[in-house]
Every structure is written in structure tokens, then in C-alpha cells.
Amino acid sequence: MLQQIYRSLYKFFGPQYWWPTAGSNKTLEIIIGAILTQQTSWSNAEKAIQNLNRESLINPEKLRDAQNEKLEKLIQPSGYYRQKTKKLKNFINFLWEKHNGKLERLFDQPIHELREDLLSVNGIGKETADSIILYAAEKPIFVIDAYTARSMNRIGITQEKEYGKLQEIFHNNLPHDVGLFNEFHALIVRLGKDYCRKKPRWNQCPLNTRCDYASSINNLPDK
């Protein structure tokens, strides 16, 4: 069922190009992006990342040594900039104190331990931790976000809202493939953005007529 939905979404929306296989030197940038995009549009996070790149701060030593005031100014476009400066510093200090500033060392552990490690950083919650594991460390874990519950609920897969339970459903019903998890999560976000916001436009969703799961969608009441 989930694979079928994935196929339908991919066929309709096409690839979403989320942090696509960025390569080793982009790894830290992905982590920073995951923090900066918290509750913020990607376009705003991107502006902040460009500012950091312009100052060559996307580098473990430089980021560690940068003054908070300087970071705050550079990442201002991403919103919550004082909070996020602290979060970036929390992560980079953790990386130096626990892994000698080496991302390879952080990532060189089983998924579960890596996740616990990331969650120990104040400012990194479940979604950000899982995003880092999937998109930066490129290990298979399914990222859940606000759209996932809404979309799955609306499609009729599950009423579940809890992060861990939702994640289990994906883990238990899909091959654990980094590329699949990467694209599927991005497609769910795309579906949510276009048709499943708080003010729903689900009735306008073209998938109603094109999707394999059309019947389950058409029978849903308006929310």
C-alpha cells in the first residue's frame, strides 16, 4: 500500500531534490540546514545558509570559533535567529566534545546510538535528528513531520499521530532504502503543502482522479 502511494506521488509530482546526495563536504551544510529550517520555509533557511557560506563558516573549526553575535546576524533571515544560533553552537560544541569535531566519527555508529546521540543535543528533536541521519549520514530512517500525520490520515492509511508509531508504520511496510526514504518524505511534504494545509484544498487534489488509491480518497469526508 505505502509503496503504491509512493509510486503515485512520484509519478505525479516527480523528484523533489531534497539535499540530493550532496557529497562529503556538504554534510555539515545539510545538518545546519536541518536546524535552520525548523518551523521555517526552506527559502528563508537557504538565505541564511548562503550568508554562512559567504563567510566560509560551514566548517567545524570556523563554526565553533564564530561569535554568537556574528552568527545571529548572518542567519537572521531564517527566523528564530537567537534560538537557532544557540542550537548551532550546541551541536558544534557537542561534535567537538564528543567526537573530536569529526562528522565521520559521529556517523560511524549504529542508527539507534546515533539517534540517541543527536537527541542529546538541546535544539535537536526527533524530526531534525532523523533528517540528519537520513539526509546527512545517509542511513535509512523515515522522517516524520507535521504533514505526514495529516496526509496519511487524509489518505486513510492511519489515524495515528504519535511520531514513533507513525515512523514504525513506514519502517514496517517499506524496504529500508535511503533513496526511497529520502524521496518519499519529500513527496509527502509536497503533497501536504499543495493540498493538505490546515485550510485544506484536498478537493482540488488532482490525485483524486489519477491515483491508484483514488477510491479511499474520494470517500473521505471534508475536514
Added chain:
DNA sequence: ACCCAGGTGGCCC
């Protein structure tokens, strides 16, 4: 003038 975005932690009960 709203509403919202690829959340999180702290507090309260």
C-alpha cells in the same frame, strides 16, 4: 491584515 513554514524545549497540570 491575516496565515503559514521541512520544530523544539520549557512549563503546567
Added chain:
DNA sequence: GGGCCACATGGG
């Protein structure tokens, strides 16, 4: 365990 709140900018 859940419900509320602060955090902040830019785009529709």
C-alpha cells in the same frame, strides 16, 4: 501523557 507558550523572518 497532553496542552499551551515563546521563539522571528519572509512569502502568499
